[in-house]
Amino acid sequence: MDADAIVVGAGLAGLVAVGELVAAGKRVAVVEQESAANLGGQAWWSFGGLFVVDTPEQRRLGIKDSFELAWQDWQGSAGWDRLDDEDTWGRRWARAYVEFAAGEKRDWLRGKGIRFTPMVGWAERGDGRATGHGNSVPRFHIAWGTGTGVVKPFVEGALEAARDGRVTFFHRHRVDELVTTDGAVTGVRGTVLAPDDAPRGAPSNDDAVGEFELSAPAVLVSSGGIGANHDLVRQLWPDRLGTPPARMITGVPAYVDGRMLAITEQAGARLVNRDRMWHYTEGIRNWDPVWPQHAIRILPGPSPLWFDALGRLLPAPCLPGYDTLGTLRHLRTAPGLAEHDHSWFVVTQKMIEKEFALSGSEQNPDITNRDLKLLLRTRVGKGAPGPVEAFKQRGPDFVVADALPELVARMNALTDTPLLDLDVVQQQIEARDREIANPFTKDAQVMGIHNARRYRGDRLSRVATPHRVLDPAAGPLIGIKLHVLTRKTLGGVQTDLSSRALAADGSPVPGLYAAGEVAGFGGGGVHGYNALEGTFLGGCLFSGRAAGRAMVAAG
Numbered sequence: 001m002d003a004d005a006i007v008v009g010a011g012l013a014g015l016v017a018v019g020e021l022v023a024a025g026k027r028v029a030v031v032e033q034e035s036a037a038n039l040g041g042q043a044w045w046s047f048g049g050l051f052v053v054d055t056p057e058q059r060r061l062g063i064k065d066s067f068e069l070a071w072q073d074w075q076g077s078a079g080w081d082r083l084d085d086e087d088t089w090g091r092r093w094a095r096a097y098v099e100f101a102a103g104e105k106r107d108w109l110r111g112k113g114i115r116f117t118p119m120v121g122w123a124e125r126g127d128g129r130a131t132g133h134g135n136s137v138p139r140f141h142i143a144w145g146t147g148t149g150v151v152k153p154f155v156e157g158a159l160e161a162a163r164d165g166r167v168t169f170f171h172r173h174r175v176d177e178l179v180t181t182d183g184a185v186t187g188v189r190g191t192v193l194a195p196d197d198a199p200r201g202a203p204s205n206d207d208a209v210g211e212f213e214l215s216a217p218a219v220l221v222s223s224g225g226i227g228a229n230h231d232l233v234r235q236l237w238p239d240r241l242g243t244p245p246a247r248m249i250t251g252v253p254a255y256v257d258g259r260m261l262a263i264t265e266q267a268g269a270r271l272v273n274r275d276r277m278w279h280y281t282e283g284i285r286n287w288d289p290v291w292p293q294h295a296i297r298i299l300p301g302p303s304p305l306w307f308d309a310l311g312r313l314l315p316a317p318c319l320p321g322y323d324t325l326g327t328l329r330h331l332r333t334a335p336g337l338a339e340h341d342h343s344w345f346v347v348t349q350k351m352i353e354k355e356f357a358l359s360g361s362e363q364n365p366d367i368t369n370r371d372l373k374l375l376l377r378t379r380v381g382k383g384a385p386g387p388v389e390a391f392k393q394r395g396p397d398f399v400v401a402d403a404l405p406e407l408v409a410r411m412n413a414l415t416d417t418p419l420l421d422l423d424v425v426q427q428q429i430e431a432r433d434r435e436i437a438n439p440f441t442k443d444a445q446v447m448g449i450h451n452a453r454r455y456r457g458d459r460l461s462r463v464a465t466p467h468r469v470l471d472p473a474a475g476p477l478i479g480i481k482l483h484v485l486t487r488k489t490l491g492g493v494q495t496d497l498s499s500r501a502l503a504a505d506g507s508p509v510p511g512l513y514a515a516g517e518v519a520g521f522g523g524g525g526v527h528g529y530n531a532l533e534g535t536f537l538g539g540c541l542f543s544g545r546a547a548g549r550a551m552v553a554a555g
């Protein structure tokens with residue numbers, strides 16, 4: 001045997017498992033199709049938001065959270081309807097994960113040197129029902145260092161183990177097959193790819209220069225999801241979300257190609273919930289792309305006006321920051337919209353300054369570089385954060401104007417045919433402006449703005465003082481063309497609570513484990529249909545840790 005365990009994929013899930021294996025004295029081979037520059041995978045690029053429950057950071061901001069509330073929210077979001085089959089293990093994983101998030105998670109992370117910023121975000125505010133989708137309270141904790149801070153201890157641990165020979169990295173080695181002996185997975189086989197010095201995240205060459213085979217009594221597949229493989233996304237796109245857009249943009253590097261899913265299935269593992277995915281509707285084209293069709297997600301506050309391609313305001317709960325998949329479903333199924341791939345934010349300068357954040361480590365230099373002064377200046381001070389302002393000036397999806405007629409004309413110039421009627425747009429904005437003037441309203445979005453401002457964290461750094469959109473003092477006006485951005489995979493390899501891959505008959509495939517996004521973040525679908533956000537990195541930590549510990553226990 002070449003190692004005690006083989007880990008396929010050096011993203012967060014794989015590296016967490018490596019840490020557990022090395023701590024128990026095991027020798028690990030890490031097989032990764034990309035170069036060493038990409039260590040940490042998607043998590044390095046991430047915003048570093050983590051779902052944690054009932055923390056000192058929440059309490060300091062006056063938030064009362066509990067396991068019971070979080071579990072209620074999780075169940076309402078998941079909407080499991082395959083409990084005697086595909087959801088059996090996903091639901092068990094979810095319960096264990098929420099217990100982890102409300103229990104040892106924060107201390108475990110602190111033990112690794114991971115700390116949170118004092119801000120706790122309120123992601124996925126939900127669909128308006130107590131038993132439905134969404135977070136009842138803010139619980140999106142942002143790690144200092146964003147995603148780079150989350151992966152750091154695991155990358156450093158693996159590199160240190162590599163220096164003294166406990167870990168061997170096989171970079172530019174692409175697994176094409178899992179080797180099976182007498183029904184047990186005993187290794188991997190694949191292609192050695194030519195060296196590539198492309199910077200982190202940029203696409204690499206596909207040139208084969210050789211073949212390889214490695215053997216071990218345990219193999220962990222931690223190869224990520226399918227987000228960069230639009231063909232697979234389209235093939236698996238569920239009817240409930242209408243038709244997939246003709247054009248989507250990509251929220252993950254090209255290596256999130258989904259190839260390992262079929263390879264793992266061939267070795268006997270069962271794939272479940274493949275129709276469940278998590279794509280965002282607030283995607284913008286990166287003016288400075290790293291990977292093909294590089295998309296950035298706007299993390300909006302609650303105030304932007306959101307119009308469909310035909311200029312109709314979206315109905316509640318399709319509001320900014322509320323219900324990601326509900327909004328995607330609306331945009332793909334509402335009458336007249338299927339042939340259009342975009343929607344629009346209309347915001348004021350005042351909104352963009354306070355309410356816009358962009359997901360990604362490179363878009364948040366203040367948090368990524370752990371610069372508290374810059375953080376305060378950026379998030380509480382005047383002016384839009386630098387990266388947001390850069391998009392406003394240079395982003396191909398942004399138009400700016402002092403008055404609405406000019407703005408609508410510029411928005412229309414960004415589409416093949418002019419679809420927006422100034423009078424229709426203006427009438428809706430004026431109606432909304434009439435609702436903003438007093439503390440009472442019948443407009444659900446305005447109610448949401450008032451609600452958000454009751455939370456100290458939002459009032460301080462995330463929600464603009466309510467104002468009329470057409471008030472020239474709040475301008476200029478900004479129109480932003482939004483695209484569907486592919487990101488996360490909610491289904492995958494079905495696993496038990498030890499991250500052992502399960503066969504169609506429910507028994508573990510000997511020697512085979514799966515963790516992270518390829519396993520639907522645990523169980524083949526820990527989220528069910530919807531995510532509460534910050535649960536993906538956490539799912540990698542939790543399922544990667546379970547896999548590492550189980551491989552150690554199996555000897």
Ligand SMILES: Cc1cc2nc3c(=O)[nH]c(=O)nc-3n(C[C@H](O)[C@H](O)[C@H](O)COP(=O)(O)OP(=O)(O)OC[C@H]3O[C@@H](n4cnc5c(N)ncnc54)[C@H](O)[C@@H]3O)c2cc1C
Pocket residue numbers: 008009010011012013014031032033034038040041042043044045046047048049050173174175176222223224225251252253255256257259260359360361488515516517518533534535536537538540
């Ligand atoms: C911009 C951005 C922002 C995000 N923000 C957040 C956030 O704030 N909070 C949150 O919870 N989540 C966030 N996420 C999601 C989260 O980062 C990912 O879901 C998570 O990191 C996936 O980790 P993973 O280890 O499962 O897979 P990956 O990071 O995709 O790693 C898998 C690795 O396997 C390798 N691989 C694949 N196939 C093969 C093969 N055949 N042979 C060899 N190697 C292979 C790949 O090259 C890759 O390096 C964000 C993601 C992005 C891109």
